[in-house]
Amino acid sequence: MRTLKMKIQDDVLAGLIDINSKVLDVGCGDGNLLLYLKRNKRIDGRGLEINQKNVQECLAKGLAVVEGDAEKDLVNYPNQSFDIAILNQAIQQFYEPRKVLNELLRIAKQAIITIPNFGYWKVRLNLLVTGTMPVTKTLPHSWYDTPNLHMSSIKDFYNLCSLDNINVIKSISISSNKISDITSNNLEIKNLVSELGVFVVSK
Amino acid sequence: MNIDYSKVKKITINAPLKLDCGETLEKFDIAYETYGNLDETKSNAILVFHALSGDQFVTGTNNVTGREGWWNQVVGSGLPIDTDKYFVICANVLGGCMGSTGPKEINPKTNKPYGLDFPVITIKDMVGAQTHLLDFLGIKKTLSVLGGSMGGMQALQFCSLYPERTFSSVPIACAASHSAQNxxxxxxxxxxxxxxxxxxxxxxxxxxxxxxxxxxxxxxxxxxxxxxxxxxxxxxxxxxxxxxxxxxxxxxxxxxxxxxxxxxxxxxxxxxxxxxxxxTRAMDYFDLYKLNNGDLSKAFKNTNVKFCIISFSTDWLYTTEESKKIVIALNSIGAQVSFVNIVTNNGHDSFLVNEPEFFQTLKGFLDSTYEDFKNENSR
Missing domain, CATH: 1.10.1740.110 (Rna Polymerase Sigma Factor; Chain: A)
Structure with missing residues (x-):
């Protein structure tokens, strides 16, 4: 069975990436997305990954991946050296997500950011009813051991983009079975019904 | 100890080798060993460069000294550099003392050992000499050139000078220039x-x-x-x-x-x-930054070589920071570079001892790169 994450990778993210583009996957994990894009979109891919076991898996898959910490190491990548930078469900784990976002747009012409949506109704309800930090399918950790330092809603992310003059070229709502576009007109409702938000942004 | 160098396998290259110092060796010997077999498409050759105190006897028994090969844990049947799969070549460096031309060998002009009449050689001279061995073995392009310490420096220098002659490279525990401390x-x-x-x-x-x-x-x-x-x-x-x-x-x-x-x-x-x-002098003179006017990335301009840089956390001779500089230079020109820093207590020697995470990194990289290189060669 394909997990939600795989579904997003194969169906949504791949659809946003042009054939033969040069892609940097920040926090590329075990490299499955990069490998999928290499095979299906013939991308020239690179990865940056903090976990050494993951890097080893990437190397065994023939991917070019550097062990490193995006918050420290993105500074070493030249301006506009990639077509696309991907940050898949990782922006909330950085100390300075805003800085990382802007770095990605310095390095790449476009960035694809996916976020677990804290505005999702089940998350809101969970907090409202239980009075404790929400634990859901996309946010499976307890507050004391979560890697997520900066949770945001889809609306929060929109607001940050407008604050930093970042263009949202496309945004997509994902909830268990449905994939749909987010527009400024349906933002409020999509912020309620989406488990995940996918954003294609540029500067 | 009586050492019998007659057991050393060597070739004499009858072509002049112009050295960095300005002198020319009219002819020179390269002592070497190979392990495993070259495959049909010549896609599985790995040139291993040895470090300061190493020699061409990478694995098995050194039939001159009777000692174990210096990379017995890494090169061999079923090991990370699997000799059932790969054709492994290693040459004694120019200036060495295991059969290649060096200060211990006879100077044809005087019929006595060179001693200090031997010209000062560089890492560039070492790798230049070894390309003649590849020619002799009929290998136009290796799957990988790799080594630790001075072996890693040779790998970097090789990739800078002869990028078309290797598909990939693994510079291990090394630096692109020798530090003041070194x-x-x-x-x-x-x-x-x-x-x-x-x-x-x-x-x-x-x-x-x-x-x-x-x-x-x-x-x-x-x-x-x-x-x-x-x-x-x-x-x-x-x-x-x-x-x-x-x-x-x-x-x-x-x-x-x-x-x-x-x-x-x-x-x-x-x-x-x-x-x-x-x-040691050759190592001290090594400076890929200076050779490229301070810009290391120029050493690898337009390279298609796939790099895997490996450092060790407690190596204070060739630090992780030095390796990262190489990664940054390669990244800045869009080269295909991977990097792993192995956390260990074993210092610079880590590349010579049992270091499972290092082995796994090396094996994973080589095996996947071999598949890519085979595909390229069958096209």
Whole structure:
């Protein structure tokens, strides 16, 4: 069975990436997305990954991946050296997500950011009813051991983009079975019904 | 110890080799070993470069010294560099003392050993010489060129000079230039050798008296720099050689002293003191930054080589930071570069000892790269 994450990778993210583009996957994990894009979109891919076991898996898959910490190491990548930078469900784990976002747009012409949506109704309800930090399918950790330092809603992310003059070229709502576009007109409702938000942004 | 060099396999290259220093070797010998078999598409050749004290006997038994190959844990059947799968080549470096042309060999002009008449050689000269071996073996393009320490420097230099001759490279525990600290350690070693009266300005082959003490001290200094502070402490601490009392003498009271002495004097039987001078000098002169006007990325401009840079966390001779500089330079030109920093207590020597995470990284990279290279060659 394909997990939600795989579904997003194969169906949504791949659809946003042009054939033969040069892609940097920040926090590329075990490299499955990069490998999928290499095979299906013939991308020239690179990865940056903090976990050494993951890097080893990437190397065994023939991917070019550097062990490193995006918050420290993105500074070493030249301006506009990639077509696309991907940050898949990782922006909330950085100390300075805003800085990382802007770095990605310095390095790449476009960035694809996916976020677990804290505005999702089940998350809101969970907090409202239980009075404790929400634990859901996309946010499976307890507050004391979560890697997520900066949770945001889809609306929060929109607001940050407008604050930093970042263009949202496309945004997509994902909830268990449905994939749909987010527009400024349906933002409020999509912020309620989406488990995940996918954003294609540029500067 | 009597060493029988007649068992060394070598080729004589009858083509002049123009050296960095301006001199030319009219002809030269390359002593080498190979392991495994070359496959049909010639996609599985791996050129291994040895480090300062190494030689061409990478694995199995060194049939000259009777010692184990220096990379016995890495190269062999079923090992990370699997000789059932890959054709592994290793040459003794120019200036070395295991059969390749060096200060110990006969100078054709005088019919005596070169001694200090041997020209000062560089890492560039070393790799230049080894391309002749690849030609001899009929290999246009290797799957990988790799090595640790000075072997890693040779790999970097090879990729800079001959990017079309290798598909990938794994520079391990190395740097793109020798730091002041590295030069200082090498100078300490050279001064120890030259301070030994037996050294006789490099002419010890005339008297037959080997500068054993000088070379042993040089090796001891090296050994300290190859280990980490934590590694030395956990292995030896203040453990005494015998009993639990001090001897109130200058014999080896502590185990660490005994270890160093053993390492130092075991070395003198198999290594030539003048070679040690020449090879350390070549390392000191290595500076890919300077060769490229300070911009390391220019050393690899337009490269298609797939790089996997590996460093070790407690290596204070060739630090993780030095490796990262190489990664950054390669990244800045969009090269295909991977990087792993292995966390370990084993210091610079990590690449020579049992280091499972290092083995796994190396194996994963080589095996996947081999598939890519085979595909390229079958197209």
């Amino acid at each position: 030069i200082a350690f090498n100078e300490l070693a050279r001064q120890a050798i030259m301070a030994d009266p037996n050294w006789d300005s490099g002419n010890y082959f005339l008297s037959g008296k080997v500068p054993r003490n000088g070379l042993a001290v040089a090796r001891m200094a090296g050994h300290i720099s190859y280990l980490s502070e934590q590694g030395l402490q956990s292995r030896f601490g203040r453990k005494l050689q015998e009993g639990d009392g001090l001897n109130f003498s200058f014999d080896a009271d502590f185990q660490v002293e005994s270890y160093l002495k053993y390492q130092g004097y075991a070395f003198v039987d198999r290594f030539d003191a003048n070679s040690y001078l020449y090879i």
